[in-house]
Amino acid sequence: MKGGVIMEIMDFICIKCPLGCMIQAELENKEVRKVTGNTCSRGEDYVKKEIINPTRTVTSTVMVINGEIPMVPVKTKGDIPKDKIWDCMRVLSGIKVAAPVHIGDIIIENVAGTNVNIVATKDIKPLE
Ligand code: SF4
Numbered sequence: 424m425k426g427g428v429i430m431e432i433m434d435f436i437c438i439k440c441p442l443g444c445m446i447q448a449e450l451e452n453k454e455v456r457k458v459t460g461n462t463c464s465r466g467e468d469y470v471k472k473e474i475i476n477p478t479r480t481v482t483s484t485v486m487v488i489n490g491e492i493p494m495v496p497v498k499t500k501g502d503i504p505k506d507k508i509w510d511c512m513r514v515l516s517g518i519k520v521a522a523p524v525h526i527g528d529i530i531i532e533n534v535a536g537t538n539v540n541i542v543a544t545k546d547i548k549p550l551e
Pocket of ligand 1: 437438439440441442443444460461462463464465466467
């Protein structure tokens with residue numbers, strides 16, 4: 424129908440704190456018109472971001488060569504678009520780094536074209 428108004432209701436569970444508020448967003452022609460169910464403003468911000476540009480921090484591990492333990496935990500330095508998570512995980516699955524590894528070391532630059540780096544979150548000493 425040309426020029427018609429498209430109304431939509433979307434339900435969310437806020438993940439910004441353990442309370443987990445059930446939030447409902449009303450959209451009119453894809454624009455957020457009303458947000459209800461949130462106990463605080465972080466819930467409204469979360470829902471709007473989820474609708475417009477959902478992002479996540481990714482955590483994983485990569486293999487360490489000659490390290491005191493065989494894997495090092497890593498994470499994205501910031502959020503990446505949700506639809507890039509699997510690309511990011513695919514890249515990570517093929518990575519090996521040599522010990523020593525230090526917290527904050529950049530393991531991968533610009534992972535999956537997101538302009539976000541993957542960094543180590545633990546020190547790994549080399550084998551004695
Ligand atoms: S809306 Fe506020 S109180 Fe509710 S879960 Fe989100 S952050 Fe917590």
